[in-house]
Amino acid sequence: MTDPPSGAALRLRSVTVRYGARTALQDLDLEVPRGQFLALAGPNGSGKTTLLRAILGFVPLGQGSVELFGDELPSLSVAERARRVAWVPQEETPRDDVPLFDYVLYGRYAHLGRLQGESSTDREAAIRALRAVDLEGRARDGVLSVSGGERQRAILARALVQEAPLVLLDEPTSHLDIAHQIDLLTRVRELSRDRGVTIVAAMHDLNLAARYSDRIVVLSRGRRVADGPASSVLSEELLARVWGVVADLRRDPRSGTPYLLPHHLVAPVTPSPGAFLGRGPVHVVGGGGSAEPYLRALSESGYRVTAGVLHLLDSDLETAESLGGLTAVEVPFAPIGEEARSRLRTLLESATIVVVAPFPVGPSNLPNLEEVRRVLGRVPIVLVRRPPGVEWDFSGGRAKEIEEELRRGGAQDVTGPAELLAFLAAEPLLAKAQ
Amino acid sequence: MGTPSDRTPGPRPAGIRRVWVLALMIVALGVGVLLSPLLGTVAIAPSTVLMILFHQASGGALFPNPCAGASMPASGCSGLIEIVWDARLSEIMLAVVVGAALGISGGTLQGVFRNPLADPFLLGISSGGTLGTAVVVVFRIGVAEQNLLLPLFAFVGAIATGVVILIAARSRFGSVETLLLTGVALSSFLSAVLSLLLLYSPSGSLQVDFWLLGNLGSLDWTQDGIAFGVVLMAGTLLATYGRELNLLQLGSDVAQSLGVDARRVRVRLLLLASITTAAAVAFTGIIGFVGLVSPHVVRRVAGNDYRVVLPGAALVGAGFLLAARDLSLAAFPGSLLPIGIFTSFAGAPFFAYLLFRRRQTTTIGGP
Numbered sequence: 151m152t153d154p155p156s157g158a159a160l161r162l163r164s165v166t167v168r169y170g171a172r173t174a175l176q177d178l179d180l181e182v183p184r185g186q187f188l189a190l191a192g193p194n195g196s197g198k199t200t201l202l203r204a205i206l207g208f209v210p211l212g213q214g215s216v217e218l219f220g221d222e223l224p225s226l227s228v229a230e231r232a233r234r235v236a237w238v239p240q241e242e243t244p245r246d247d248v249p250l251f252d253y254v255l256y257g258r259y260a261h262l263g264r265l266q267g268e269s270s271t272d273r274e275a276a277i278r279a280l281r282a283v284d285l286e287g288r289a290r291d292g293v294l295s296v297s298g299g300e301r302q303r304a305i306l307a308r309a310l311v312q313e314a315p316l317v318l319l320d321e322p323t324s325h326l327d328i329a330h331q332i333d334l335l336t337r338v339r340e341l342s343r344d345r346g347v348t349i350v351a352a353m354h355d356l357n358l359a360a361r362y363s364d365r366i367v368v369l370s371r372g373r374r375v376a377d378g379p380a381s382s383v384l385s386e387e388l389l390a391r392v393w394g395v396v397a398d399l400r401r402d403p404r405s406g407t408p409y410l411l412p413h414h415l416v417a418p419v420t421p422s423p424g425a426f427l428g429r430g431p432v433h434v435v436g437g438g439g440s441a442e443p444y445l446r447a448l449s450e451s452g453y454r455v456t457a458g459v460l461h462l463l464d465s466d467l468e469t470a471e472s473l474g475g476l477t478a479v480e481v482p483f484a485p486i487g488e489e490a491r492s493r494l495r496t497l498l499e500s501a502t503i504v505v506v507a508p509f510p511v512g513p514s515n516l517p518n519l520e521e522v523r524r525v526l527g528r529v530p531i532v533l534v535r536r537p538p539g540v541e542w543d544f545s546g547g548r549a550k551e552i553e554e555e556l557r558r559g560g561a562q563d564v565t566g567p568a569e570l571l572a573f574l575a576a577e578p579l580l581a582k583a584q
Numbered sequence: 585m586g587t588p589s590d591r592t593p594g595p596r597p598a599g600i601r602r603v604w605v606l607a608l609m610i611v612a613l614g615v616g617v618l619l620s621p622l623l624g625t626v627a628i629a630p631s632t633v634l635m636i637l638f639h640q641a642s643g644g645a646l647f648p649n650p651c652a653g654a655s656m657p658a659s660g661c662s663g664l665i666e667i668v669w670d671a672r673l674s675e676i677m678l679a680v681v682v683g684a685a686l687g688i689s690g691g692t693l694q695g696v697f698r699n700p701l702a703d704p705f706l707l708g709i710s711s712g713g714t715l716g717t718a719v720v721v722v723f724r725i726g727v728a729e730q731n732l733l734l735p736l737f738a739f740v741g742a743i744a745t746g747v748v749i750l751i752a753a754r755s756r757f758g759s760v761e762t763l764l765l766t767g768v769a770l771s772s773f774l775s776a777v778l779s780l781l782l783l784y785s786p787s788g789s790l791q792v793d794f795w796l797l798g799n800l801g802s803l804d805w806t807q808d809g810i811a812f813g814v815v816l817m818a819g820t821l822l823a824t825y826g827r828e829l830n831l832l833q834l835g836s837d838v839a840q841s842l843g844v845d846a847r848r849v850r851v852r853l854l855l856l857a858s859i860t861t862a863a864a865v866a867f868t869g870i871i872g873f874v875g876l877v878s879p880h881v882v883r884r885v886a887g888n889d890y891r892v893v894l895p896g897a898a899l900v901g902a903g904f905l906l907a908a909r910d911l912s913l914a915a916f917p918g919s920l921l922p923i924g925i926f927t928s929f930a931g932a933p934f935f936a937y938l939l940f941r942r943r944q945t946t947t948i949g950g951p
Contacts, residue, residue, distance in 0.1 A: 208837055232843030239841075245698045245833040246888035256831055260843030265824060312842070 153574075157220040159184045159316050159348035160205065165214035167200050167372075174200040176372040184315070185346040187339055189359035190446035193393050197425070199240070201369070202318045205350070206237055218316065230442035232260035236309035240320040242301070247292035250304050254279055257311035261413075263455070272311075279307035282337060298325040307333065310341075319351040323358065331355075335362040360384055360407045368392060368530040398489065400481055411462060411479055414471055431456050432574075433497050434508030435518045441466040444507055444534070447567035449473040453574070456497045457519055459490045466507075485514040494521050503530045505570065506556075510542045511549035519552045531561040532570060599858020605886045609899040616906050621672040624707040628664060629654055630698050633914070636668040664820060669806070677808050678867065680902040683874055685815040685864040687901020689857040690875025691882070691894050692822050695829035697764050703875035704861040706763070707749065708771030709742050710872075712858075713865040715778050716741025722781055731806045735814070738866035739859060745770055746858035752853055807867045814863035819898060822856050825849065826891030833888075870943045871924045874901045880934075904930075 151207050160182040167175040175197045182188050190198045202208045205216055207223050216223040226234070236257070244253070254276045255268055262268065280286045283303035292303060302325045309317055319338065323331040339362050341347040353359040359366055359379035368376035368383060370392045376383045383490060389397045389410060398411040429452040434441045441457060442465065448455050457470035458478030470477045478488050478493040486494075492515075498504060504522055522531060533556060536542055543549040557563070564570045621637060622630050635650035651661035659666070667714030690703040697707075698853045716737035719725070745767075752766040788805050828849045831839040836846040864871070908926045 206837075206841055208840070228840060229843040232841060237838070237841040237842075242834060242838055246883075248830070248888050252830075252889065256834070256842055259827065259831060308842075457932075545742040557892075559603060 158182060158217070159186070159219060160350065161217040162201075162204075163217075165201075165204055165216065165217045166212040167197075167204055167209050168352045173212075174209075175204065175373050178372070178374060180367065180374070182348055182350060184225060184298065185342050186365060187342040187349040187363045188351070189363035189366045190350065190352040190369060191354075191356055191359055191366055192375075195371075196369040198369055199320055199370040200372075202237070202320055202350065202352060205318060207231060215376045232312065232314070234314055235316040235318060235387050236312040236314035238302075238305050238309045238317065238319040238322055241298070242305060244293050247294040249290050250280065250285060250293055250296065251276055251289040253304055254307045254311055257308035266584070275311045275313075276307075279310040280304075282310060283307045284333070286370065299327065299330060302326060303330065303334065306337075315346070316348045316350070319349065321352055321354060323353070323355065331358065338362070356384060356389075357409055359403070360409070361405065380408055384410060386410075398479055398493075400487075400489070403484070411481065413477070415477065431475075431497075431501050432503050432505060433501035434505045434507055435459075435509070435522060436466050437461070437464055437509040437515060439465045440509040441507040442469045443567045444505055444570060445469050445473055445475070447571055448505075448574075449475075451571055451574075456501060458497060459486050459494045459515065461515075462542065475553075483514075486517040488552045491517050491521060494518070495524070498522065498525045498529065501525075501529055503532060503574065505532045506534060506553075506561075508534045508536050508542065510544060512544040513546075516545045516549060521547055523552055523555060526556060526559045526561070531556055531559075532559050532573065533557065533563050534570070535563050535565045588645070602886045602889065602892045604883075606892065606896060606899070609896065609903070613680070613903050613906070616903060616910075617676055620906055620910050621668050623910050624667065624672050625913070625917070626657075626667055628668065632664065633668050636665055637673070640665065640669045657872055674805050674808050676906065676909065678811060679905040681808065681811045681815050681873065682864040682868050683878075683902040683905030684819060684898040685811075685860045685901070686871060686874040687878035687897035687899070687904070688819050688822055688894055689861045689864075690877075690901070691879035691890070691897035692825070692829070692853050692857045693875070694879050695832060695890055695893075696850050696857070698835075699764060699874070700880065702764065702767075704742075704857065705870065705872050705874075706771060706873060707767030708745050708769075708774050709767075709858050709861045710777075710865050710870050711771050711774035711778065712745030713738040713742035713779070713862040714861075714870050715774050717866055718778055718781055721790045731810065734807075734862060735810055735866035742858040742862035742865070743855065745774065746854050750854060761947060810894060811863050811867055815860055818856050818860040822853065822860065823894045823898075825853055826889070826894050829890035829894070830888075831851070833890075835932040869922075871905065872928045873934070874904050874927055877931050877934050878904060 152558060158181045160179055160180070162180040165175055165178045165180075166173065178197075178201070180201075186335060190201060192198050200209060205215070205223075207217075218226065218231065223231070255272065257279075258268055258275070262272075277286065277289070280289055283306050285300060285303055285307065286448055288296060288300065293304065296304070302322070306319075306322065317338075322334060322338070335358060338349055338351070342349045342364075349363075351359075351363070353363075356366075363380065365378060365471045366376070366383045366393060367374055368388065375392060376388055384399065386397055386399050389395050389412070394415055396413045396415070398412060398413065400409045401407070402409045432448050433456045434444050434448070436444070436457065437460055438444075441460075445457060445466070446469065447457050455470065455473055455475040456477065457466060457475055459480050460467040460470065460477055461480050461484075464481050467477060467479065476497060478490050478497060480490040498521055504525065506519070506522060509515070509518075525531075533553060564573055618637070620875045621633050632651060632654040635647040635652075639647040639650040649661075651664050654664065657663045686704065689709075693702040693704060693707060693709075694700055696702070716739070717734050719741075720730065720737045747885075748765055748770060749766045752762065781858045828839075828844050831842055831844045832846060832849070834842075839846045854888050861875075878901040879893055879897040881900045882893050886896055905923065905927065908923050908930065912923060
């Protein structure tokens with residue numbers, strides 16, 4: 151490996167890039183210290199790829215300068231650049247089918263003399279790199295015959311044998327399954343932590359960026375709008391402002407890194423007619439698909455619906471969101487936390503009526519019933535009768551106690567969506583709200 | 585991670601196979617060169633031909649009387665020697681050199697343009713060179729110095745074509761499509777200029793017509809020497825760019841990120857291929873399809889590594905043209921069939937086959 155002079159790995163000074171009339175990067179200053187894993191985030195067209203291409207010298211700068219390890223880019227030969235910075239493009243379209251081994255060995259080019267063949271050291275480096283990306287057994291397979299994900303890993307292997315102290319990755323996980331996403335990013339992080347390699351990676355997945363990078367730079371319309379460690383950069387406000395997405399911010403209980411649960415767009419693209427114009431809102435507590443028939447029946451009859459707390463991946467959540475309803479959401483398999491609970495409280499307080507769907511109750515979702523009990527007497531409550539002979543209370547009897555309490559306090563029993571609609575039609579409160 | 589493996593790096597069977605393929609091609613070509621003088625417009629006994637060859641090659645030390653037992657023409661043994669050595673062998677060597685030049689140029693251009701259909705003919709480089717030589721023949725410039733003027737004008741024509749392609753490409757940031765389309769347009773344009781020139785030529789139009797079809801006849805060792813020298817130099821230089829061409833197949837940006845100065849290498853290779861092509865067309869006229877077909881034959885046998893494709897295409901091109909010369913003599917003994925007709929007979933069906941096959945697997949031409 152070359153030993154470049156000391157200083158920052160990468161320094162951009164007021165870099166501006168224009169494509170015709172469009173400004174892709176506007177007056178960007180950026181300094182990346184050695185060994186840092188920097189994630190570039192931002193919506194499509196925000197300038198992430200342009201920034202990487204500017205660092206590689208592929209796009210002419212409108213103004214400003216790029217420095218690699220203390221040297222201005224134009225002062226470096228193409229080969230010297232290749233010894234300092236490696237690039238893992240988002241995708242590559244090789245013209246010819248060559249064995250993966252040869253493909254990876256191409257990474258040694260900048261280290262070889264004009265007529266010098268690859269030595270056994272170079273070959274060993276290629277084998278090691280293929281092993282590192284889990285492709286050792288496929289060294290002889292053609293690059294056009296392997297899958298997109300395998301090719302992406304082979305490209306990473308090629309960047310590894312290039313032994314550059316700065317590695318640029320453009321959406322490195324876009325073609326990978328989740329296991330290989332984690333594996334690749336773990337390796338990239340090791341590269342920066344153990345070997346001091348500087349990483350700049352454009353990443354769409356903010357949660358992966360938060361988990362693996364040291365620093366997140368958020369671009370929007372060619373400008374930097376946020377910069378810092380994930381804990382200070384990621385926020386519900388940022389997601390709404392830059393991506394136009396409503397999300398809940400959580401914390402990964404294991405690593406403590408922030409975690410965003412994206413919800414829906416700030417302005418729903420196709421709001422269902424009932425969502426804003428109809429009667430209600432009717433809040434449905436459910437889960438595991440139990441709320442679906444009630445949500446649909448309500449929405450079709452023109453009621454606005456809200457739902458929750460539902461766990462992410464629950465089919466009821468999908469239904470509620472497709473109907474345009476507001477929901478309270480929790481991470482899969484986790485007990486309902488304080489944030490989701492307070493959101494549920496808000497939704498319950500603003501509901502005209504609350505429907506409790508026949509959902510199985512365990513310790514993790516018991517808070518749903520507890521919160522319903524809190525509004526007893528202030529908001530009318532409808533309980534859907536449980537089908538007989540089916541065990542549903544896994545909370546040690548507490549769920550049954552609460553439901554009994556609700557009945558004593560005036561909650562109505564109904565059987566099925568039709569009866570619910572009939573009940574609602576006769577309900578003066580709802581007629582009044584119309 | 586990773587499957588346990590005790591496989592060691594080092595030479596792989598595929599690499600060894602490539603070396604063997606090249607070695608085999610060299611041996612086959614050598615045998616072809618040795619046996620080809622047996623064929624010709626005049627019937628000479630095979631044993632006499634071989635004896636003459638060894639006699640001449642050894643400077644007269646071997647077979648001091650090579651014509652023993654042969655039926656002599658009026659000029660005696662020296663007449664036979666002239667036919668076998670000066671006429672046949674020089675023609676054969678020219679076939680080898682020109683075929684090698686066209687093959688390696690075709691391989692290079694296919695790599696530079698990342699397009700399986702690129703070759704000196706398609707891109708107008710052959711036409712440019714031909715136009716240059718046509719000027720010499722039509723206007724009877726320096727009849728005595730034709731051995732030097734023909735290649736010189738061919739170089740000017742071919743290189744000028746290459747430069748025009750490059751200049752046109754420069755305005756669009758070197759996109760490969762632009763280069764290719766410019767070449768195709770230039771090729772049509774130059775052919776039109778050539779036709780116009782022949783239509784209004786004061787003299788020698790038949791000679792140029794015949795020569796346009798591509799032929800190896802009416803040659804001498806000087807032409808061989810000039811062609812051989814140029815092709816050997818430019819071809820050897822080209823062959824050292826195998827690794828760069830391999831990397832260029834990944835796209836200019838990727839190649840650049842790996843350390844290849846893509847634009848500079850492209851310019852250099854295009855100029856070298858133009859020079860090599862010019863050396864070929866200067867003495868033989870337009871011989872089509874050798875540059876197109878030869879690289880594909882090598883790919884089929886030895887894979888896509890340009891370090892093998894380039895020398896391999898030179899060897900296959902040499903063999904192809906030599907075989908075309910031999911077959912045309914065997915099929916039409918005593919005739920002077922222009923060799924360009926023969927290569928097109930064999931090359932055109934292959935071209936069609938290539939088109940058909942490519943369409944089945946992938947789209948043509950997209951870089």
